[in-house]
Amino acid sequence: MQETLIPVLLPLALETPYDYRAGPGEPPAAGDFVRVPLGNRERIGVVWDGPLVEQHAAVDAAKLRSVIGRVDVPPLTPLARRFVDWVAGYTLAPPGMVLRMMMSAPQAFEEPKPVLGVRRAGPPPARMTAARERVLAVIGEALTWRKSELAEAAGVSPSVINALVDAGTLRVEVMPERPLPRPDPDAAQPRLTSDQEQAAAALLKHTAAPEFSTSLLDGVTGSGKTEVYFEAIADILRQGRQALILLPEIALTAQFLTRFEERFAARPAEWHSEMTPVRRARIWRAVAQGEARVVVGARSALFLPYPDLGLIVVDEEHDPAYKQQDRVCYQARDMAVVHGHLGGHPVILSSATP
Structure with a gap:
C-alpha cells in the first residue's frame, strides 16, 4: 500500500512545498496548518495543493520525515491559497514568503495563555487601609477584574491587590476571553445628501x-x-x-x-x-x-x-x-x-x- 505524502508549504523563501509522510491517523487536508520537522527544528506550514504541488518532483517516501501534527487553528481557505499562488507568480516572490505574510502573528499558532483575574472571595482583611477600601468599593461582589485594570480603577498599586489575595479577600481566577464587539449595521441611520x-x-x-x-x-x-x-x-x-x-x-x-x-x-x-x-x-x-x-x-x-x-x-x-x-x-x-x-x-x- 502506497503511503500518503503531504505537500507542506513553509513560510520561508521556498519555491515549492516540501513533502512529508502523513504519519498515523487521518492525513491532514489541504489548507490545514501543520507542525513539521525541518532540520533540527520544528516549523509550522500549510498543507498545499494546486500548481505548486503538480510541478515539483516526486521523492522516495522512505527518505521523508512525518508530519508531527495539526495546529488547532482554522484551515487556510482555497481562496487564500490561490491568492498566495497568484501574488507569488505576479511579483516573482517565493510562494513561501507570500505565505509568511499570511502567518504574520506567530503567537496565533500557540495555545493561548490564560488571562488571570481577581474577584471577591471572602471578608475584608483584619487590617483595612484606605487603598484596600478603594479596591473593595470598585470590585463589587460578582465581577472578575484583571489585576491591572482593577489597580488602575481603584488608583492603587498591584501590590495592594496581591495583599488582598494573600489575605483571602480576593481570589485569582482564569478569565474567559473577551469577545470582540460586533458592529451593528442598523445602529445608526445616517442622514445622507x-x-x-x-x-x-x-x-x-x-x-x-x-x-x-x-x-x-x-x-x-x-x-x-x-x-x-x-x-x-x-x-x-x-x-x-x-x-x-x-x-x-x-x-x-x-x-x-x-x-x-x-x-x-x-x-x-x-x-x-x-x-x-x-x-x-x-x-x-x-x-x-x-x-x-x-x-x-x-x-x-x-x-x-x-x-x-x-x-x-x-x-x-x-x-x-x-x-x-x-x-x-x-x-x-x-x-x-x-x-x-x-x-x-x-x-x-x-x-x-x-
Missing part, C-alpha cells in the same frame, strides 16, 4: 450581487465618501459576511475609528504595525474564526486569513503607502482588486485624487 444617496445606491447594487466588481468612489476631501462606503459595509454585515477597510497607516487614526463606532456602535478589529504580539495573535485568530466582522488596517491586513470576505474598501487608494518595497514587493490596491476577482466579491476604491 442626495449625492451621497445616489452613490450609496450604486455601491449597494454591487454588494447585493455576490460577484466581482470594482467601483471608484470619487469625491473631494470632506464630501462624505466615508459615510457612503459605510452603507456598503452595513449591507455586507447584514449578509453575515466580513469586510475589510484598507487605509494608509498614517490615516488609521482615532478619529476614523470614532466615526466607525458612531455608525456601527462598535469598534472594528484593527491591524497595523504598532500592535503587540499578543494583540496580533488575538486579531489573527478572530479573523480566521470569522469572529472579526470588520477589519480596518494597513496594507498587510489584506493578507489576513478571512474565511468569508464579502467586500474590500481601499480608502485613499492613490496613496503611495500601499506599495511595499521590501521582501515581497506589491501594490496593495492592485492586490485588493485581484483578491476581489479571485474571490468573486466587490472592491471599492475611494479617493479625492484618483
Whole structure:
C-alpha cells in the first residue's frame, strides 16, 4: 500500500512545498496548518495543493520525515491559497514568503495563555487601609477584574491587590476571553445628501450581487465618501459576511475609528504595525474564526486569513503607502482588486485624487 505524502508549504523563501509522510491517523487536508520537522527544528506550514504541488518532483517516501501534527487553528481557505499562488507568480516572490505574510502573528499558532483575574472571595482583611477600601468599593461582589485594570480603577498599586489575595479577600481566577464587539449595521441611520444617496445606491447594487466588481468612489476631501462606503459595509454585515477597510497607516487614526463606532456602535478589529504580539495573535485568530466582522488596517491586513470576505474598501487608494518595497514587493490596491476577482466579491476604491 502506497503511503500518503503531504505537500507542506513553509513560510520561508521556498519555491515549492516540501513533502512529508502523513504519519498515523487521518492525513491532514489541504489548507490545514501543520507542525513539521525541518532540520533540527520544528516549523509550522500549510498543507498545499494546486500548481505548486503538480510541478515539483516526486521523492522516495522512505527518505521523508512525518508530519508531527495539526495546529488547532482554522484551515487556510482555497481562496487564500490561490491568492498566495497568484501574488507569488505576479511579483516573482517565493510562494513561501507570500505565505509568511499570511502567518504574520506567530503567537496565533500557540495555545493561548490564560488571562488571570481577581474577584471577591471572602471578608475584608483584619487590617483595612484606605487603598484596600478603594479596591473593595470598585470590585463589587460578582465581577472578575484583571489585576491591572482593577489597580488602575481603584488608583492603587498591584501590590495592594496581591495583599488582598494573600489575605483571602480576593481570589485569582482564569478569565474567559473577551469577545470582540460586533458592529451593528442598523445602529445608526445616517442622514445622507442626495449625492451621497445616489452613490450609496450604486455601491449597494454591487454588494447585493455576490460577484466581482470594482467601483471608484470619487469625491473631494470632506464630501462624505466615508459615510457612503459605510452603507456598503452595513449591507455586507447584514449578509453575515466580513469586510475589510484598507487605509494608509498614517490615516488609521482615532478619529476614523470614532466615526466607525458612531455608525456601527462598535469598534472594528484593527491591524497595523504598532500592535503587540499578543494583540496580533488575538486579531489573527478572530479573523480566521470569522469572529472579526470588520477589519480596518494597513496594507498587510489584506493578507489576513478571512474565511468569508464579502467586500474590500481601499480608502485613499492613490496613496503611495500601499506599495511595499521590501521582501515581497506589491501594490496593495492592485492586490485588493485581484483578491476581489479571485474571490468573486466587490472592491471599492475611494479617493479625492484618483
